[in-house]
Amino acid sequence: xxxxxxxxxxxxxxxxxLLKAGKVVVAPxxxxxxxxxxxxxxxxxxxxxxxxxxxxxxxxxxxxxVEELFTYQHNExxxxxxxxxxxxxxxxxxxxxxPCDAAGFDYLNQFFLKENPDVYFKARYDKTTLVTxxxxxxxxxxxxxxxxxxxxxxxxxxxxxxxxDGKCYVEVITDNGLALINSAKELFTSTxxxxxxxxxxxxxxxxxxxxxxxxxxxxxxxxxxKHASMGCYSCGACAFACPTCTCFDIQDEGTQDHGxxxxxxxxxxxxxxxxxxxxxxxxxxxxxxRRQRLMHKFKYxxxxxxxxxxxxxxxxxxxxxxxxxxxENILSVxx
Amino acid sequence: MAEPFEPKIVAFVCNWCTYAGADLAGTSRTKYxxxxxxxxxxxxxxxxxxxxxxxFQNGADGIIVSGCHPNDCHYTSGNFHARRRWIxxxxxxxxxxxxxxxxxxxxxxxxxxxxxxxxxxxxTDSVRALGPFTEYKNLDFTTFNQMDHEAIAR
Amino acid sequence: MQDKAAELLKNGTVNLLIGFSEDLGKRPVPxxxxxxEEANILVxxxxxxxxxxxxxxxxxxxxxxxIGLVSNIATLRSVxxxxxxxxxxxxxxxxxxVNTAGxxxxxxxxxxxxxxxxxxxxxCRAEDKEMLDKLNAMTRAERWAYWKDQLSECVKxxxxxxxxxxxxxxxxxxECNQPQWIKTSAETSGNFEYHTMRAMHLGGRCINCGxxxxxxxxxxxxxxxxxxxxxxxxxxxxxxxxxxxKSEYAMNSFxxxxxxxxxx
Numbered sequence: 174x175x176x177x178x179x180x181x182x183x184x185x186x187x188x189x190x191l192l193k194a195g196k197v198v199v200a201p202x203x204x205x206x207x208x209x210x211x212x213x214x215x216x217x218x219x220x221x222x223x224x225x226x227x228x229x230x231x232x233x234x235x236x237x238x239v240e241e242l243f244t245y246q247h248n249e250x251x252x253x254x255x256x257x258x259x260x261x262x263x264x265x266x267x268x269x270x271x272p273c274d275a276a277g278f279d280y281l282n283q284f285f286l287k288e289n290p291d292v293y294f295k296a297r298y299d300k301t302t303l304v305t306x307x308x309x310x311x312x313x314x315x316x317x318x319x320x321x322x323x324x325x326x327x328x329x330x331x332x333x334x335x336x337x338d339g340k341c342y343v344e345v346i347t348d349n350g351l352a353l354i355n356s357a358k359e360l361f362t363s364t365x366x367x368x369x370x371x372x373x374x375x376x377x378x379x380x381x382x383x384x385x386x387x388x389x390x391x392x393x394x395x396x397x398x399k400h401a402s403m404g405c406y407s408c409g410a411c412a413f414a415c416p417t418c419t420c421f422d423i424q425d426e427g428t429q430d431h432g433x434x435x436x437x438x439x440x441x442x443x444x445x446x447x448x449x450x451x452x453x454x455x456x457x458x459x460x461x462x463r464r465q466r467l468m469h470k471f472k473y474x475x476x477x478x479x480x481x482x483x484x485x486x487x488x489x490x491x492x493x494x495x496x497x498x499x500x501e502n503i504l505s506v507x508x
Numbered sequence: 509m510a511e512p513f514e515p516k517i518v519a520f521v522c523n524w525c526t527y528a529g530a531d532l533a534g535t536s537r538t539k540y541x542x543x544x545x546x547x548x549x550x551x552x553x554x555x556x557x558x559x560x561x562x563x564f565q566n567g568a569d570g571i572i573v574s575g576c577h578p579n580d581c582h583y584t585s586g587n588f589h590a591r592r593r594w595i596x597x598x599x600x601x602x603x604x605x606x607x608x609x610x611x612x613x614x615x616x617x618x619x620x621x622x623x624x625x626x627x628x629x630x631x632t633d634s635v636r637a638l639g640p641f642t643e644y645k646n647l648d649f650t651t652f653n654q655m656d657h658e659a660i661a662r
Numbered sequence: 663m664q665d666k667a668a669e670l671l672k673n674g675t676v677n678l679l680i681g682f683s684e685d686l687g688k689r690p691v692p693x694x695x696x697x698x699e700e701a702n703i704l705v706x707x708x709x710x711x712x713x714x715x716x717x718x719x720x721x722x723x724x725x726x727x728x729i730g731l732v733s734n735i736a737t738l739r740s741v742x743x744x745x746x747x748x749x750x751x752x753x754x755x756x757x758x759x760v761n762t763a764g765x766x767x768x769x770x771x772x773x774x775x776x777x778x779x780x781x782x783x784x785x786c787r788a789e790d791k792e793m794l795d796k797l798n799a800m801t802r803a804e805r806w807a808y809w810k811d812q813l814s815e816c817v818k819x820x821x822x823x824x825x826x827x828x829x830x831x832x833x834x835x836x837e838c839n840q841p842q843w844i845k846t847s848a849e850t851s852g853n854f855e856y857h858t859m860r861a862m863h864l865g866g867r868c869i870n871c872g873x874x875x876x877x878x879x880x881x882x883x884x885x886x887x888x889x890x891x892x893x894x895x896x897x898x899x900x901x902x903x904x905x906x907x908k909s910e911y912a913m914n915s916f917x918x919x920x921x922x923x924x925x926x
Contacts, residue, residue, distance in 0.1 A: 206881025210815065228879055229817070238817050239847040313687040403694040403722065408824035410879045413817045424846055428566075437847035438817065445837055458721065492879035494712065494825045496691045557862055558835070558843050561855050578918065588916035592899070595921055596865050596913070599894045600858060603797070603887070605806025614926035627926060647810060647850040 174327075177343040177354065177361040181336065185217035190357050191266055192216065199234055200268040201227050211267070220269060225312050226486060230416035231267050231274055232281060235297040238413070242293065242423070244433040259296045266353065270305040272326040272333070273317045273486040277416025278303055279329030283478045284419050293436070302349045305330040311374040314487030316500050321382050322485060324373040335369040342369055379500045380507075382481060388507040389472045393464070401502040402463035404495035409440030411466075411489035411497075417482040420446075441466055467503060515569035515635040517544045517628070520559065522552045522587070525576035525617045532621030540625035541632040544572065551575065553586025557597045560611065564644055570610045570635030572627065577615040587615075607643070610635060663732065663758055663766050668701035670730050676756055680717050681732035682710045692717070696726075706732060706760055713871045715740040716827040718750060727752065733759045736871035738769075738779050739904030740827040743869055745772055746909035749830060776907050783905065790872065790889050797886065809854070815880040816853040818846065822874035822884050823860065828867045835859060861887040866895050866912035869904035 179187065192198055192215065202212040203221040208228040214220060243257040270278075285294035308315075308324035317323055327333045331350035335342040343361060345351050354361055412418040422439040426432055439446065442462050448454045456462045474482035483499065490498050521527050527548050533540065549555055552575030563571055573594065581587040594613050602608050612631045616624050663681075670676040683693035683703040690710045693703060694717075715737045717723050731737065738759060744750050757769040761782070769775045797805060820836070823829045836844045836856065844859055845852030868888040875885030892903065898921060899912045 204815075204881060206883075208881040210880075228881065239849050399722070400694070403717075403720075404692040406716070406821065406824035408821035409817075409819035410821040410877075413819045414879055422846060424842075426842075426845060426847075435847050435849075440819070443820070460722075492821075494821055494873070494877035496685055496687075496689055498685060501686070558855075558859060561858065562843065565851065565855065578922075585916065588918070588920070589914075591920050591922065591925070592913060592916050594925075595898060596891065596895060597862060598924060600861055600865075600887070600891060602802065603805065603890045604809050604854070604858065605802050605804070607802070612926060613924060643806065644851060647814075647854060 175345040175351065175354075176364055176367055177345060178340050178364050179334070179343050179361055180340045182339075183360045184341070187357050187360055188217040188220070188268060191353070194356060195264070197263045197265040198268055199231065199265060211269075222269075225308075225310060226271065226315070226488060226491070228488070228492065229414050230277060230486070230488065231270055232277065232416050234265060234267055234301055235278070235281060235294055236285075236419065236421075238438050240293060240436045242434045242436055244431070245427070246431045247429070259292065262296050262300050265297075265301045266304060267301060268304045270303055270330070271308055271486065272305055272324060272328070272330070273315075273322060273484040274416050275303055275305045275329035275333075276317075276322050276326060276484040277329070277486070280417045280474070280478075280480050280482050280484070281419065282329070283480050284417075284474075284482075287478065302331045302353050303329065304332045304334065304350075304353070307333060307335040307369065307372065308374045309336065309372055311376040312487070313377070314490040314498075315374075315376040315485060316379055316487060317485035318376055318378040319380050319382075319500060320481050320483050320485040324376065325369050335372055337369075337372055342367055376485075380504060385471050385481075385503070385507070386475065389468070389503075392472075392503075392506040393468065395506040397502075397506045397508075398464045399460045401467075401497075401505060402459045404497055405442065405459045405463055406494055407442055407444050407459055407462070408494070409438070409443055410492045410494070412440035412442060413438055414488040414492045416484060416486060416488070417470075441469070463497075463502075464506075467499065467506070470499075471503060513636065513640055515543055515632060515638075515640070516567060517570045517572060517632055517635060518563040518568045519544050519546045519572040519574065519628075520552075520555050520563075521546055521548060521572075521616075522575035522582075523548050523550050524582035525580065525615075526574040526624065528618035529616045529620045529624045532618065533625045534621075536621050538621060538625045540628045543632045544628050551581065551583050551586035552590035553581075553583065555590060555593075557593065560597075564641065569638075569641045570612070570631055572612045572614070572631055574614045574616045574624075574627070577617055580617065607638065607641075610638060610641065663706055663760070664701045664704050666758060666766060666768060667695070667704055667730060667732075668698040670756060671696070671701065672698040675728065676730035677728045678723060678726035679704075679730035679732070680714050680723070681730075681758070682706060682712070682714075704732065710734060711873070711876060713737050713740055713825065713827055713873045715744065716825055718744070718753060718755075718827070719830045724752060727754060729753055729755045731755055731757050733757050735759070735779075735782060735784050736869060736873075738775060739783075739869040740871060742776060742779050742907065743867060743904040743909065744827060744830075745775075745907055747867070747911075772907055780905065783902070786870065786889070786893075787872065790870070790886065793883065793886055794890055794893065797890075810850060812882045813853040813857060814850045815882055816848055816850075816857070817880060818848040818853065818856065819879060821877055821879060825873045825877055826864070826868075827871075828864055828869075829860070835863075857884060857887055860884075861891050864888045865891040866899075866901070867903060868892055 200214045200220040201209045209221045209224045211231040246254040285291040327346050331347045333344040420439045421436050425434050447456045470483040575587045679695050681704045682690040685691045759767050761767050844856045872885040875883040895912045
């Protein structure tokens with residue numbers, strides 16, 4: 174891991190340089206609605222800087238909301254063309270992630286690549302460099318410190334920037350990150366002392382993962398689940414905003430003549446998610462669906478992949494029309 | 509080297525009036541443009557706006573919706589219900605910025621074979637002048653990867 | 663309100679009370695209480711915007727039969743509309759609301775509700791009117807660009823449908839896959855189709871609570887689509903939504919003199 178310094182005024186120069194070199198740069202952009210989204214930008218001037226969290230995560234870069242897996246075309250001579258886009262994915266830099274988002278990418282990596290690597294995810298992930306910016310502020314929905322992370326965490330990032338007065342620490346964590354820095358070597362100076370604590374936000378800690386690992390096994394039978402789920406409208410907002418939710422549906426769109434197969438996001442909170450062709454639905458009530466969601470985040474993914482899949486970004490709480498609170502719910506079902 | 513643009517027009521017509529009128533145009537050997545594909549319904553009251561959307565989704569450049577004149581509906585009031593639905597749907601599409609001149613609504617009775625032929629000719633000419641409905645196809649433009657642009661161009 | 667709620671729960675008039683409480687961030691969130699002791703968590707203020715009538719379709723609520731509903735005026739109008747559509751026949755509902763003078767009002771029957779709603783019928787919200795005027799003043803091409811930009815953000819989470827009290831179909835058209843009318847994926851063309859479909863299905867039924875647009879995680883003002891629809895329908899065909907127990911649904915009826923100037 175290398176440590177460098179970058180002056181704040183050179184950030185724009187660095188990012189504009191990446192754009193000039195032909196990379197796609199995806200960064201937070203403020204839209205008319207007042208919400209901030211990750212979007213490709215044409216210059217650093219478009220990047221939003223004064224916000225706490227984006228509305229949706231950046232997982233779209235490696236796991237798009239609509240992904241064309243392949244297209245098919247019947248030709249006049251009877252032959253069939255099947256084409257995919259795997260070799261046409263551009264080099265992409267995601268700029269301005271939060272440490273919780275980067276931890277989310279780490280989970281996505283585990284989920285999609287550990288066994289039977291997902292070729293579509295891999296093709297995009299291999300072309301993506303993640304540049305994270307530490308958090309200097311937070312709100313009451315943030316709880317990264319409860320899930321084995323913190324506002325200056327490097328997990329999942331290729332580069333982590335921490336802003337100070339007039340300059341930033343640049344922690345170069347991976348070779349990918351180093352390659353990016355080396356493309357504009359002259360902007361960076363070396364340093365060997367890192368003291369970023371004073372510049373990091375201090376979100377409230379509600380529990381620890383050790384506590385969870387201890388008690389969550391008893392939570393399944395809790396009577397509190399009904400209470401925790403009553404306000405749920407059974408939409409997909411939380412799952413779609415979440416940096417680690419990976420459930421998807423595969424749909425074929427087209428005719429006998431030509432068409433495509435797409436992968437699109439799906440959500441376990443939706444009422445039809447587990448409906449069988451027979452008509453039976455093993456998770457017929459919202460209570461069961463909410464329980465599944467939380468148990469998956471805090472127990473099943475820990476057991477299956479060794480990583481907790483909640484990163485404490487708080488998006489689910491912010492986008493929920495009922496402001497259902499994931500950490501309050503976890504605390505109540507464990508007690 | 510491409511062929512000149514010929515619009516695809518889909519016509520949603522009622523069985524008792526407009527379809528019969530189109531039949532009459534045929535038996536009278538009236539010539540009219542061949543761009544139209546006719547879909548027969550028992551009544552215009554059966555026509556759901558989602559069918560119109562589906563036509564555009566599948567590549568139609570223009571649509572004709574036609575049925576019995578008011579008070580002549582075979583099912584008494586089907587066309588009155590359809591008329592209300594069309595008023596609301598047209599204003600909805602207009603509000604969303606949809607080019608509503610691509611949809612033509614009309615009343616064509618079973619005796620009006622000539623009117624049917626004229627209607628198809630006028631609609632085909634006007635949609636030909638508007639050009640292919642590329643704005644609809646170009647909606648699917650996700651901005652993350654250049655390859656998606658190419659997918660759309662295809 | 664807390665005292666009244668406690669009283670209703672204690673004397674058995676109400677088995678389940680749906681209201682608002684405050685979360686850690688002091689935001690009002692929907693709450694569901696079953697005992698008089700819990701009544702002290704209830705709050706009610708201008709920030710209580712959720713339209714709680716949507717929960718009346720929830721199985722757990724239907725099972726409780728005797729419901730208390732803390733309501734703002736939009737919620738009361740939604741209930742009126744649902745009553746006129748005969749959707750609440752299995753429930754006995756007591757409504758708790760606060761009038762413009764700040765006093766608690768308790769409505770215990772459909773007739774009392776109708777009288778109250780008609781006496782306190784709200785006008786179109788100023789911010790909606792402003793946006794609608796702005797959009798209607800644009801050229802058609804500008805509107806297309808506007809909605810294309812907005813609807814490209816839609817992720818098809820269906821939160822708009824989930825919070826709408828009028829979207830109570832047990833199997834929504836979007837869930838029909840034989841044939842697949844509305845694409846499930848969040849491509850912009852499919853998003854256009856979905857929102858058009860939803861606005862059409864709500865035309866003449868929506869009471870303009872604005873919740874769909876307010877809670878959209880992508881910040882899309884989808885409530886403007888139904889607001890415009892309702893404006894058109896009211897102008898063309900008359901009638902108000904969420905007004906009377908015997909509302910006439912504009913799309914189910916017709917007049918011989920309906921406008922015809924665009925039909926050849």
